[in-house]
Each structure stands twice: as C-alpha cells, then as structure tokens.
Amino acid sequence: SELVEEIPGTASTTSIEESPVLSTSTPSRPYLPFPRAQDDWLSEFFFKDIGSRPRPVPREIELEEPLPLATFHEDIDSALSYAYALVSAVLARQGPLVIQEIPGLMQHHGPSLPELSQCELVPNGEPTVLPRDFLGPSFANALAVVQTLPNFPEILFPREGWDPELRTLGVHILRIGGKYAVLPGLRAPLEGPLSMRSEEDPHLWPALCGQALIALVGSIPLLKLSLTDDILRDVSDSLWVERTEVTGEEWLGRLQRNLAAEDTAVLALPDESGPWPNDDQIYFITSIESDRIGLSSALKAVHHSPIPPTALTGIDASNFSETFDSIITVRSLPSETRKWSFHGRFTSDTSGGTPIPVRQTVPGSTESWARNPTFIVQFPPDSKETTEIMVTFTQLPTRGCPGERLEELFVCLTRLDSPEQPLERFEKDRIHRGGGMSRLRRGRHVAFHALEVPASGCYAVVPSTWSTGVSIEYQITIMCLSDHLCAEIVPDVRPLRNFVPATRVAGGRTQGPRGLPRTSAADAKHPARQRACLLDHASELSR
Numbered sequence: 001s002e003l004v005e006e007i008p009g010t011a012s013t014t015s016i017e018e019s020p021v022l023s024t025s026t027p028s029r030p031y032l033p034f035p036r037a038q039d040d041w042l043s044e045f046f047f048k049d050i051g052s053r054p055r056p057v058p059r060e061i062e063l064e065e066p067l068p069l070a071t072f073h074e075d076i077d078s079a080l081s082y083a084y085a086l087v088s089a090v091l092a093r094q095g096p097l098v099i100q101e102i103p104g105l106m107q108h109h110g111p112s113l114p115e116l117s118q119c120e121l122v123p124n125g126e127p128t129v130l131p132r133d134f135l136g137p138s139f140a141n142a143l144a145v146v147q148t149l150p151n152f153p154e155i156l157f158p159r160e161g162w163d164p165e166l167r168t169l170g171v172h173i174l175r176i177g178g179k180y181a182v183l184p185g186l187r188a189p190l191e192g193p194l195s196m197r198s199e200e201d202p203h204l205w206p207a208l209c210g211q212a213l214i215a216l217v218g219s220i221p222l223l224k225l226s227l228t229d230d231i232l233r234d235v236s237d238s239l240w241v242e243r244t245e246v247t248g249e250e251w252l253g254r255l256q257r258n259l260a261a262e263d264t265a266v267l268a269l270p271d272e273s274g275p276w277p278n279d280d281q282i283y284f285i286t287s288i289e290s291d292r293i294g295l296s297s298a299l300k301a302v303h304h305s306p307i308p309p310t311a312l313t314g315i316d317a318s319n320f321s322e323t324f325d326s327i328i329t330v331r332s333l334p335s336e337t338r339k340w341s342f343h344g345r346f347t348s349d350t351s352g353g354t355p356i357p358v359r360q361t362v363p364g365s366t367e368s369w370a371r372n373p374t375f376i377v378q379f380p381p382d383s384k385e386t387t388e389i390m391v392t393f394t395q396l397p398t399r400g401c402p403g404e405r406l407e408e409l410f411v412c413l414t415r416l417d418s419p420e421q422p423l424e425r426f427e428k429d430r431i432h433r434g435g436g437m438s439r440l441r442r443g444r445h446v447a448f449h450a451l452e453v454p455a456s457g458c459y460a461v462v463p464s465t466w467s468t469g470v471s472i473e474y475q476i477t478i479m480c481l482s483d484h485l486c487a488e489i490v491p492d493v494r495p496l497r498n499f500v501p502a503t504r505v506a507g508g509r510t511q512g513p514r515g516l517p518r519t520s521a522a523d524a525k526h527p528a529r530q531r532a533c534l535l536d537h538a539s540e541l542s543r
Contacts, residue, residue: 178237
C-alpha cells in the first residue's frame with residue numbers, strides 16, 4: 001500500500017519558455033479503436049471479481065448540479081457504490097441531470113455544438129462523441145501508444161453485455177491515474193466489431209479518457225499544453241514514462257538498453273524544425289541493427305487507406321538527431337519495484353531557485369536552494385549492490401485558476417555523506433552521473449531514471465522550481481527497482497519558517513507518518529535529532 005505524505009515545501013513564478021506541444025499544422029489521425037475488453041486480462045479479472053459478489057448497495061449521495069465530470073475513488077467497491085447511487089438518482093428524477101461543461105463537445109448523429117455550455121445526462125438522450133482535435137495531438141498520441149501495451153485498457157467497466165443499467169445511463173468506471181474514476185453522461189452504441197470503428201463512429205474509451213483527464217488535471221488548457229509523456233503519466237500509475245533528449249552520446253546506449261527490456265514501448269518524437277511534414281507524427285522504434293534504427297508508424301490507416309508516403313521505416317543512427325529530438329520509453333513497472341509517494345506544497349518563505357548555471361540570472365541563491373524540500377534515501381551502509389531510482393515530480397493544478405501558467409520544474413538525486421548532512425549549497429559533482437537529474441522545463445511533470453546507483457549510504461531527492469516567491473502544491477513519486485531490501489525514504493523535517501514536518505491524514509486525523517510519534521519541541525531545534533528519530537521508526541512505504 002502507498003502512503004501519501006503532506007509536506008509543505010517551496011515554489012515560484014517566472015516565465016522563461018514554454019515546452020513545445022507537437023505542431024497541429026498538418027494533423028494526423030491516430031486510429032483509436034474500442035478497447036479489447038473481451039480478452040483484456042484485467043477486464044477478465046474485473047469480471048470474475050464482480051461476478052462473485054452481490055450488487056453493491058448504493059450509498060446515499062446528495063447530487064449538486066452540475067455534476068462533476070468524474071469522481072475519483074481509491075478502491076473499486078467505493079466506485080461501484082457511487083456509480084449505482086448515481087443510477088438510482090437518475091432514475092428517481094423526472095428531468096435530466098446536468099453535468100459540467102465540456103467545451104467543443106459534439107453530439108453523435110447531430111450538428112456540432114461549439115456554443116454548448118452544458119451537457120445533459122439523459123437516460124434516453126443521444127450519445128456523444130468528442131471531436132478529433134478535442135485535446136490536441138499529445139492526447140491522441142498518448143492513447144495511440146497506450147492501446148499497444150499488454151495491459152490495455154487497465155479498466156473499462158461495464159464490459160459489453162454486462163450490467164446494461166449502467167451502460168444505458170452512460171455511467172462508466174475507468175481506472176486512471178491510480179484511481180477509479182466514475183464518469184457520468186457519455187453514451188455510445190456498441191454494435192459492430194470492436195476493433196473496426198470508423199472515424200465517424202464514437203470512440204467510447206478515448207472519450208472517457210478525455211473526460212477523466214479533464215477532471216483529474218482540472219483544466220483543458222493545461223491538457224493542451226501537455227506533452228505526450230505528460231499524458232502517459234496521467235493515464236496510468238503502473239507505467240514508467242521516461243523522456244530522453246537526443247543529445248550527446250548517452251541516448252543511444254539508453255535506447256539499446258530500453259529496446260531489450262520486456263513490456264516496453266520506445267517512441268521517437270520529431271524535431272519541430274525537422275524535414276518531415278507530419279511533425280506531430282510519432283514513431284515506434286522497433287530495432288537497432290548495424291547502426292540502422294528501425295521505425296514503425298504509430299498511426300493506423302482509417303478505412304484501410306494507405307499510410308502516408310512520408311512515413312519512415314528506418315533511419316541511420318548518425319542522422320537520427322536531425323529528424324528526432326527526443327525519445328519516450330513507456331515501461332511496465334517490474335514486480336520488484338518499490339514505490340513511495342508524497343504530497344507537498346511549496347511556500348513563498350521556503351521556495352528555492354533551481355541552480356542551473358546555463359541560465360542567467362538564477363533567481364534563487366545558495367540560501368534559497370538550501371530551503372528546498374529533501375527526501376532522504378537511505379540504504380544499508382555496507383551493501384555492494386546497485387539499483388535504479390526513478391523519480392517523477394509533478395506540480396498540481398491550482399483550482400479555480402485554469403489560466404495560470406505552469407512553473408519550471410527540476411529534480412535531482414545528490415549523494416550525501418550522512419542522513420544529517422544539510423543542503424548548504426548546490427554541488428553539481430554530487431549529482432549521480434548515470435541519469436540522476438531531470439531536464440529543466442515548464443510542464444506538469446519532470447522525471448529522471450538514475451541507473452547503477454550504489455545501494456549503500458545516503459542520497460537526497462531534491463525537487464525545486466526555477467523561480468521564487470509563490471506557492472504551489474506538488475506530488476513526488478520515488479521508485480526503487482530492486483529485488484533486495486531497498487531504501488527507506490524519509491521526508492524533510494527541518495525547522496524552517498513555514499516548513500512543517502511531513503504528516504498524513506488518516507481517518508480524519510492528522511498524524512505523523514504511519515502513526516510515528518511527533519517530535520518534541522527540543523527535537524524541533526535539532527534537525528539531525530529529528531531525522532534520526534524518524535529513521536529509527538519509519539516504516540517502508542512499499543507496493
């Protein structure tokens with residue numbers, strides 16, 4: 001089980017540049033068929049699990065209109081209970097229920113309704129379908145990738161022919177972002193072969209994903225600013241998504257290593273200034289043979305039309321960087337992966353500037369960098385093994401401010417001499433050289449994948465923002481790929497102004513991690529004593 005910690009920490013707001021979104025000047029059309037619900041292993045598990053239990057008793061809910069686009073639940077029983085409660089509420093009403101606006105929604109068998117301000121949840125209404133450009137090419141790219149993975153889709157319920165009451169009312173449950181989303185209001189006919197939907201027919205699964213992502217992220221503009229890897233991270237928490245820029249010499253070695261891994265898809269994303277016209281086209285990388293990189297189009301022909309003649313089938317490794325600027329690796333997490341997740345907040349008093357020397361002028365200082373939150377990764381002191389550490393750093397949306405710009409994020413892994421060593425200044429020589437830092441970019445997620453990390457001693461995972469002076473919430477997920485006893489992760493406990501030790505909410509009460517004793521007033525003056533106390537008592541947060 002995962003433990004989510006509440007950690008106040010740091011923040012900032014300065015505009016430098018936007019991360020580019022793939023161009024839509026010549027948009028391609030990823031073919032997004034209805035998911036393979038019949039033979040998907042997780043759907044089969046879902047079917048058996050539900051078939052062996054009685055129908056859930058609907059909870060009592062008070063419906064306030066407009067209904068949210070989605071409600072998120074930690075377990076399937078809670079999601080099912082809410083779904084049936086929603087069905088009961090719909091059937092008990094004389095009129096329709098109204099759900100939140102989805103701008104740009106189209107009605108199937110009807111005209112486009114760009115001026116539509118509300119969508120009605122009507123038991124016998126017309127089914128709806130999203131326009132092709134509803135959330136931009138990155139959304140379409142991500143779904144085109146996800147449908148190729150072995151566990152696609154994670155969950156779509158109800159299955160065809162199962163529980164027609166939920167299906168008729170357009171209530172679905174989707175596993176997304178590590179939670180169970182209950183989505184009201186989208187309906188689609190299910191006649192015909194599941195894998196042969198044409199572009200005129202509604203694509204139920206993509207439409208549901210779009211609706212859930214809007215609710216999860218909180219803003220359509222934020223989704224449209226997202227890159228393909230951002231949305232892949234949103235869709236599933238059972239995947240590791242890594243973007244590698246095609247610069248220097250390390251990218252080719254990483255590419256060869258990733259291609260050899262099981263349950264892995266590797267994608268090439270084009271350089272916006274490259275020579276090929278479909279610059280929102282993504283390619284699967286299929287092989288490397290004699291310095292020749294094999295490619296396969298991620299698009300499938302609609303109505304069996306041929307793939308555009310500009311599609312590549314291969315390219316010399318020496319010319320790869322002239323056409324593509326980055327590689328995305330999508331990998332199913334191995335069973336031995338251990339995972340910790342923390343929820344925190346940057347404050348204006350404890351915000352730090354990312355210390356990147358190539359950026360002038362750095363808005364932070366030695367002191368502001370030292371105020372960044374840290375997450376201490378502690379291994380046994382005498383281990384001779386190595387491990388891999390994967391970190392994703394996410395800034396959470398500001399509710400009610402959909403137009404607010406994203407911060408520039410950075411996260412790195414630095415070596416410590418001891419768990420008590422404070423962050424006094426940024427020392428680049430301490431950053432793990434095998435991929436121990438993310439790129440600095442303005443986006444919802446940044447990540448790094450550190451290889452061959454000596455599994456002994458102590459490290460600090462340090463998230464930061466480029467600029468200083470504002471407050472944002474964030475989530476950081478730390479994963480350790482190891483089949484032996486792994487690290488303990490201890491969140492920061494320094495007694496800085498407006499910086500509070502990690503807490504979590506359980507059963508409506510605030511307590512220390514896993515019920516750990518709170519530190520005394522005397523200990524609060526000694527961060528080393530605090531940290532040692534936590535190290536003595538903290539339980540591993542594993543999954």
